Amino acid sequence: QVINYNYYYSLNAWLLLCPWWLCFDWSMGCIPLIKSVSDWRIIALAALWFCLIGLICQALCSEDSHKRRILTLGLGFLIIPFLPASNLFFRVGFVIAERVIYLPSIGYCILFTYGFSLLSKQAKQKKILAVAVLGILLINVMRCAFRSSQWRSEEQLFRSALSVCPLNAKVHYNVGKNLADKGNQNAAIKYYREAVRLNPKYVHAMNNLGNILKERNELQEAEELLSLAVQIQPDFAAAWMNLGIVQNSLRRFEEAEQSYxxxxxxxxxxxxxxxxxxxxxxxxxxxxxxxxxWRNATVLKPEHSLAWNNMIILLDNTGNLAQAEAVGKEALELIPNDHSLMFSLANVLGKSQKYKESEALFLKAIKANPNAASYHGNLAVLYHRWGNLDLAKKHYEVSLKLDPMAPGTKENYNLLRRKLEQLQKKGG
Known part of the structure; x- marks a missing residue:
């Protein structure tokens, strides 16, 4: 453990010297442990302590007081701000964090500048030394600009970490989550699987992978992953809920209820x-x-549109129109711009023969979502019942244009056309 902590110190020092391996997260097996004295990485420890001991000796024992002051100041800035992250006094929740070397970088700059000034006094080819330092500065400026560009988007930032920490399960998890959010499920599955392979107890990766598999109707594997996740972490509420959804889809209702x-x-x-x-x-x-x-859902989250909508639809389907109307109006007071709630309440009002109120809500819903075929189709049914046949015909046609396979719309439209033809014949 001591050797590994010292190796982490040497990596932090290397990031100061050469900030090339940069990663947003250094946890979860990013750095393989040193398990044997034959591991070549022990050389890095020796180099670190050789340099530190040499600098400390110079800071304490040099006859040049100016040199002692500068080295003491530089080493103070280098070492003291790093101590809280060193695991010497208490455990910290990360292996390496680039943010903890911001203040130590002041000490590094002091030591680097002082070292350059000493070399420039002794070197015969001062121009070569100056060119070398300028070259290092230019490379670091370019690296800084390149790294800044990687921070412009999550995808670039997460993907940049794959080459630095390919063994970090969290890196693969974040790449997978970013891809899943963009709808690229196939690629997301690949990265989630790799995250679980690298860390077989990574319950969040299991949960997200299980969710995607559930959406793809691969229910058996989804259930296995989610069951394993709640076995590893019994208080993982999201995984229990998702397991319940899968069990519900598999028609194992008692188990699903228990999971919920x-x-x-x-x-x-x-x-x-x-x-x-x-x-x-x-x-x-x-x-x-x-x-x-559903009422509990809306009490906890008043803007839970789906819960409100389902209450309205269930009350409507069971013939409780007055209660459905009351729930719909209550929902719209809380979420006034939700077109799906307007649509559901408009259907209830239409069945209650409150045609004017129903029409107003249908038109408002259509204004918010003009490409919903069902909105036009149901408004057409309302006009059909109301006797506004021309408007009914217009909205049936819009509905069929948006969705030629809309259930019931074509049949209703044909009935309306026959009725209009009969009226024309009578009028003729």
């Missing part, structure tokens, strides 16, 4: 879990339990 309640046990305020629990109860026709679960 376990997630809620470990995270009391978990609106998404209550929402999924409500979906489970709805699938089992336990309507009161479903409504209670």
């Amino acid at each position: 309640w376990t997630a809620i046990k470990h995270r009391k305020k978990y609106p998404d879990c209550y929402y999924n629990l409500g979906r489970l109860y709805a699938d089992l026709n336990r309507h009161v339990d479903a409504l209670n679960a």
Whole structure:
């Protein structure tokens, strides 16, 4: 352990001398441990302590007082700010962190400048020395500009770490998460799998990989990964919820319910879990339990649109139109610009023969989301019932243009056309 800590010190010193290996995260096996005295990396320890001891001796024993002051100042700035991150006094949660060498870099610059001044006094070819120093400065400026460009986007930053820390599971996890957020599931799966391979107890990688596999309907492997994640970390609420979703999809409803309640046990305020629990109860026709679960979701997260929407739809489907209307209006007070809530409430109002209110909400929903075929189709049905046949025809046609396969719309449109033809014949 002592040897490995000293090796980390030498790596920090190397990053000051040559800041080429830069990485946003140095944890999770990024640096393989030294396990044998035959490991060549021990040379780095020897070099570090040889230089430090030499500088300390000069700072303490030199006859030149000016030299002693400068070396003491430089070593003070180099060593003292680094001590809190050295693991000497307490454990820190990282192996290497570039931020901890910002202040020590002041000491490095003092020592480097003093060393250059000594060499320039003794060297015969001062121009060559000056060119060498300018060359180093130019290289570091270019490296700084290049590294800054890598910080412009998460993808560039995470990918840059792959060449520096290929054994770091967190690097692969972050690359995978970035790809998943962009919709590139195939590539994300590859990096998540590598993260799990490098760290078989990396529960967050298992959870995210399980989520993607769940979306791709690869339920068996998703369940295995999520089960392993909650086995490794029993209080991992998100993994319990996702396991419940997979079990629900596999129609193992009792296990799914148990998983959801376990997630809620470990995270009391978990609106998404209550929402999924409500979906489970709805699938089992336990309507009161479903409504209670969704209500809990909206209490914990008042802007939970999906929970509100499901309550409205369930109450609508079970014939509780007055209650559905009340819930819909309550939801729109909290989330006034949610077009899906407008649409659901408009359907309820239409069934309650409140055509004017229903029309206003349908038009508002269509203004917010003009390319939703179902919005135009249901507004057409409203006009059809209301007797505004020309407007009904117009919105049926818009709906079919947006989605020619919209269920029921073509049949309703054909019925309307026949009715219009009959009216024309009577009028003729």
